Structure formats: structure tokens, C-alpha cells
Amino acid sequence: MLLVNLFLVICFQMCCNLIHQTNVARLGQVSQSSKYGNAKPENAIDGNRASNFNQGSCACTNNNLNPWWRLDLLKTYKINTVTITNRQDCCPERINGAEIRIGNSLNDNGNANPRCAVISSIAAGASQTFACNGMEGRYINIVIPGRTEYLTLCEVEVDGTLSETNVARLGQVAQSSTYGNAKPENAIDGNRASNYNQGSCACTNNNLNPWWRLDLLKTYKINTVTITNRQDCCPERINGAEIRIGNSLNDNGNANPRCAVISSIAAGASQTFACNGMEGRYINIVIPGRTEYLTLCEVEVDGTQLDSYNESECSWV
Template sequence: MHSTGNEMMTPSVVFVLLAVLGQTSATFDTNIARGGKVIQSSLYGNAVPERAIDGNRASNLGQGSCSVTRTDFKPWWRLDLVKTYQINTVTITNRRDCCAGRINGAEIRIGNSLNDNGNGNPRCAVISSIKAGTSQTFVCNGMEGRYLNIVIPGRREYLTLCEVEVTGQALDPNIARRGNAIQSSLYENEVPERAIDGNRASNLREGSCTHTKKDLKPWWRLDLLKTYQINTVTITNRGDCCAARINGAEIRIGDSLNDNGNDNPRCAVISSMAAGTSQTFVCNGMEGRYVNIVIPGRQEFLTLCEVEVTGQALDPNIARRGNVIQSSLYGNEVPERAIDGNRASNLGQRSCSVTMKDLKPWWRLDLLKTYQINTVTITNRGDCCAGRINGAEIRIGNSLNDNGNGNPRCAVISSIKGGTSQTFVCNEMEGRYINIVIPGRREYLTLCEVEVTGQATGITAPTDINIARGGKVIQSSLYGNEVPERAIDGNRASHLGQKSCSVTKTDFKPWWRLDLLKTYQINTVTITNRGDCCAGRINGAEIRIGNSLNDNGNGNPRCAVISSMAAGTSQTFVCNGMEGRYVNIVIPGRREYLTLCEVEVTTTV
């Protein structure tokens, strides 16, 4: 009888085949997707998201095995694996009966964050195309995550998935076990690794506790190898003796090795622990690569029978944790688009920031604290105008002089091919601010993605906040409906028709006043000038700061004189902590319109 090729092989046949291949035991990658929970951006008909993990690769929509969203802008599908895995592969089966090209450009994102519905997690792969009805496997090299998203960025589209299969290994939620341990000294053979062996045995003779000598300020340090947001630290105390030795120990978390890591910010102080017990300390997402336990101020033995840590790995691209601003705004191409995690490089995909055609256009990233910067990667526009980036400079430092453009230079961008990404090595230059600026000519600055890697120095920079938006405003007169509140609406749009600029009538000595409601130390005042006309009207305006209302506040001490500003640009004036409740902008000595498209005022908190 001839085989039709359709019979199922018996287990004995499988064993024989494996033996022929030199394998006497089979190891198959399990599809972990089937144990998860799914959701998607919207629902088309009855094509529910669960259909993509039903174990069936049937790829015609009528077979009832494909999930489909509506034609959403940026449609997405998310798989919750319920716990964190190291993801090896993701296999996607595309629709057969129609519309295979709809999947083109979709991204696979993996991580532990639900920011942007999980679409902000690190990227495993971009799907250039999958043939109709076929399955394609993408290798993710052990990326860690609980959530797996498939998302089509930058356009309105249906997202159809006929099957998603995932392989990987579950991670121990105790991230301490992935790290390396060291301590201030070694008592006999009680090595630091014993505190992360997964064993809470608390009698010293059981061989599961670490122990220092009787040091002044003894310490134990866990290196997690990368930066995490730490949720909890659980410590098990010695049980057979000496429970009070742990009293007063501190848990410190951060990225600095100053004082062996003991200088990092403190999560908790251990007041006391009963012998042989475990106690959990909540650290509320403190960021750090290092977790130290240290007993400050006395000579003591430090004994730890187990240290367990929970938390989520942070995206190594530190740009995504920062705030951004740029010299001006072209249309709706806001500066945040350059740190959205998406390298899409065609302007229509809505993932690029663009300034107007400024003289010396710039874009600035505020990392909120000081880092040693290793690399800066820039993705250039792909659909047009690649040469516009030529000559741009990357500047890194802690100063806001010249809007940050005066900081030391990491690199000059000679050129970047259209749609490509180029990495610049900055050799651990230190700074809170990263500027990209095109000096010396009038140009558009377009950035489709900026990615930054580096290590926090342990120096937490004070945070500057824009306090203008909480204030009250008044001006010398009102032109049309251009009310003074428009200058603190958070919008730098600079064309009068965009309804975001305040304007006075043509007054003699026109003025605008911000009442901050209480006295502040003012660091900076940033002003955005009108872009569609009449840029020179601002020339000679003065910024005045103080607590007096004499002359409507215009008699207060002067921070700066605005000599000139290019149309539609923003300029920052440093006021060095001048104190005042009132911030006035006034044009003395002539009859003029005063137009302000945005006023931002910072103080340090």
C-alpha cells in the first residue's frame, strides 16, 4: 500500500528519525503566545484579537482565524504574556485572500511598559513585507518583556494577523539572580553570591548567607548589569544569631559607583528585622543599575541571607526619558516626534520633527539629569532633502547659554544618506542637554529619530519647570481677540492665524505682564516671536522681573534686552535666579505693537 503523505507519524517513527539525526531526546520551542491575553486598538466585525493566537494558521478571512482592526491611525495588537519572558522568535502569518501589503511597515515591539499602549517598548523588527498566506519568523535575540505589540506606525490602516507565535523562556521575576554581587570584605567563605542564590535559608551553617568582616561602614552591592526601575527589595535576615546587626542598614539605588555605590539615592532604612524573617521594602520605581545595602556610621558585620529585587529593565535609549524643545515649529511636526522610538523617515509618516527655515535652527533634549553620553544616533529624512542635515553639530553639556548650543561639541554631521541612521560616538561627554544645531545658515532642521545611550553620573540635575502656565496675565491693550493668555497656552505656533499669539494695539511703551502669584527665583525666560510677519517689532523689548507694580511692573529690575529675533524662532534669556512675582515684557521709548507667541518661564524645583 502506498503512502499518501497524509498519515501522522507514530511516536516510534519520530524517535527513529531523531535517532538517525543524532538526537535521542527532542527539544521543541513551545509557542508561549497561546497562554497569553490579547487586546487590539479596535475591532472589525467579529475578527477578535484572540483569533491570532488560536493555534491555527488558516489565512483566509472567511475561515474565522484572523484578527482584524478597523482602519485605524496607528493600529496595534498586544499580547500580554502575563509574566516576563526572554523572547527568542516571533512568527507572523499574513492574510492570503486579499491585501497582503497592509502588513508592510508593521513593527514588533517587546517590553514591560504600557506607555502608548505598549507601542513605546523597544523594537525587535520591522516587517518590510510578508507574502500572502505565508508565515515569517523574526529573531528577537532574547529581548525581555511581558508585552508583545504589533503596530503599524504613521498611517491609517487595517491590521490583520492570521497567527502570531512566540517562543522564549520565562524569566525569574527576581532580577537579583541575573546580577553580580560584591561586598566590602569577606568573612571566611561567606561569599556575596550567597545572597542571590534563591535560597532564604537563614542559619549561617546552611551555607546560604553572605557575611562581611567587622568593617567600618560594611556594604554589599548588586550589579544588575543594566538600569532598571526598581519596585521592591526583599531582605532575609540571619536566623540563628545576631538579628540586630542589620539595624540601621540602608538600601541605596542608582547608577553611580561613587563611594562604592553607597552614595546613590536611598530607598529605605532598615530599622529592625526579626531573626530569620524576610521584609520587603517598596522603592517606587527608583532607577538604577546598582543596589547597595550598607550600614553607615559604625563598625559592624553585615550578614544577608537573601536579597530579592523586582523591577523592569529600562530602554537603553535614554532619549525617550527626556523632554524636548526646538527653535520653531513647522506645521505639526513637534519636537517629541524625534524621540517617539520610531525611525520612520518619510514626513507623511508623522514621526519626524521639523523646524521652520530658521537662521541657526536647533533641537534640544533635556535628559533631566546629567549623563555620560556614549552615542547619539540620528535618523535623517528619507523622502526628500537629505542634504539639509549637512553641517549640523551635536552639542552636549549642562549650560543653557545660547539655548544650549554653546555646550561642547561631540560631532559635526558631514552628511547622512536619506532615510538612514548614523551613530556618533561621544566618548562619555557629560551633560544634561543634547542639542542638534545647524550653525551659520538659514535652514530647516528635520530629525526623524534621535537615540542616545549613556550612564547617569549620579548627579541629579534640578528640574526646571515652566511656571508661566500657572500664572495670570494682562497687557497694555488688546488688538482684536489676541488676548494675553495666548502667550502662555503652551503652544509655540507663531502665525497669527493659528490663534496662539497675544497682541497689543500700537501703544506707546506697550507691555505684557505675567503674575506668578508668588515670588520665584527665575532661571530663564523663553520668548517665541511672530513668524508670519513683522519680526522686527520685538527689537528692543526688555524683560523685567520683580515684586513691584510701579509703572505696571515695568520699573522692576531688568533681566535682558531683546536685540532681535528671527521670525518664528524661540530665544532663551538667562536671568540667573532673579527674584520676583511679576515678569514683564515691555518695549520702551516708541509706539509699537507687542506680539508674543509664547512666553515660558523656568524656576528650579
């Protein structure tokens, strides 16, 4: 029995180490603004810090204005650090002034996302680590803004952890009525497209007290609920909606405790509401006391199932 327990402890520690030590850059896909010779963007995530350009392990753009390199992690991660290895055999100053950008937007090829760091310099052939303190994003860009330059990266390594799963997509949905083909499932299809004609929004008829409900099938601690509003029309319809969370189906779930009142959400915008660990199986969005259309172009829920294993802490919760 002692040997079995020891084996389980060792396996548990190995699991935790794997969770925290993965270079998640190697899980992603890469692109860059242009390619100099054979210096393809994949070279920067090949696991090789060789920094002599002729060794063939560096990515490099042409001599462009605002050259950039982008890593797509395919899912949203919390980014702890980004480590960059600079070219050793020539021109280490080319990296000076480059910026690390992290986020979920592809506006300006991802270069408009929030900034983690500005690289003042990296010594020739050296690897330097930049702290991003848990910034969240799917895309990591390295860009040299406002200058015509070659961007050379001999390795990019990313320490990060997968952000909490959007548990909304695990559930089942219902709503008080359905306008046309705007079924309740559209709000958990993983698509934030907010033009109604794109067919990715849920919408009720013009009812009194219209509601939409997510059934997570089990009880969760709910950290946040993120709602994407319609872009092409009528963003004010969401004003005054309430987010309700709990385990009761009284009044179709609309009598559960309230997480938030939505004062407004800009057209096409996504807004996150903190629910601070409220517990519940059901998440309702309801417009009380008014005859209205309820339109939801996406609902995302960050939460943790009760009595589930929490990988980020390597413990049972």
C-alpha cells in the same frame, strides 16, 4: 479557531506573568566591601533563602566601618521592592540601621545614591520587603552607615522592570557642522563622559543657529530628553538651546514643535526635559539666533514607538 485563540491568550498571560514576576537580582553582578571567610557576595542572590550561616548561602562582610554590599543590574531598572532575608542562627540585630540605596552613581561605591529605606530591624531568619515605589537605578546598595559591623545578607530579591530603552541609540544623527573629531554620533554612544578630551562629545563649529538632529527612523511618543553638558569648559554655551520634536525636515527639522528651552545645564551635569508624549521621528537640539558652538556630551531619549507592543502594560499601544 477557538483552540488557537485560547492558546494565544494563555501564551499572552504567561508572557505578562514572566515580565512581572522575575527576581531581577539574579540577572546582576555583586560585590561587597570585604568578605568574611567563604561568605561571598554572590550567596545573597543564589535564589536560596536558607538563613543558617553554616548552610553556606549567606553573604557576609568582615567587621568593618560602613560595610556595604552592591548589586549591579547592568541596566537601569524601575525598582518596586527589595526583599532581604536576615540571618537566623545568630545576631539578627546586626542588620539594624542598614540602608537600601538605589541609583546610577558609583560615588562612594554607590552608597551616596538616593535612599529607598532604612531597615529598623528584621527578625531572625525572616524575609522583609521594602517598597521603593519605582525608584530608578542600575545599582542597589545595602550599607550600614556610621558603624563598625558585620553585614550579613542571606538573600536579596528585587522586583523591578527594565526602564524604557534609550531609543536615541536606535537612530541616526546629523549636525550643522563638525568641529574636529566631535562627530554627531558621539552624543548617542551611551557614554556620559563630559570632559571634551575624552572624545565622547559632539560639537559643531562656531556657527549661526547650530543644530544637532536625531532621526529615530519611525515615529515615537517622546516622554523625556536627557542632555549631558560639557564639564571642562564653557557650560553656558548650551543656554537658550531648544529641543524640537516632529516629523518635518523643514529648516533641517528645526521648525518642528518645541518641547523645551534649555535655560542652563550645570557643567558636566545631565538634565532631563519632559516632552509629555510629543510625537515625532526627528529630535533636534538647536541654538536659535546666535553664533555659537553646540556641544552635546550625551543625548538620551525615553520614548515609545507608535503601534508597538508595550511590555510594561501587557497591551498593544
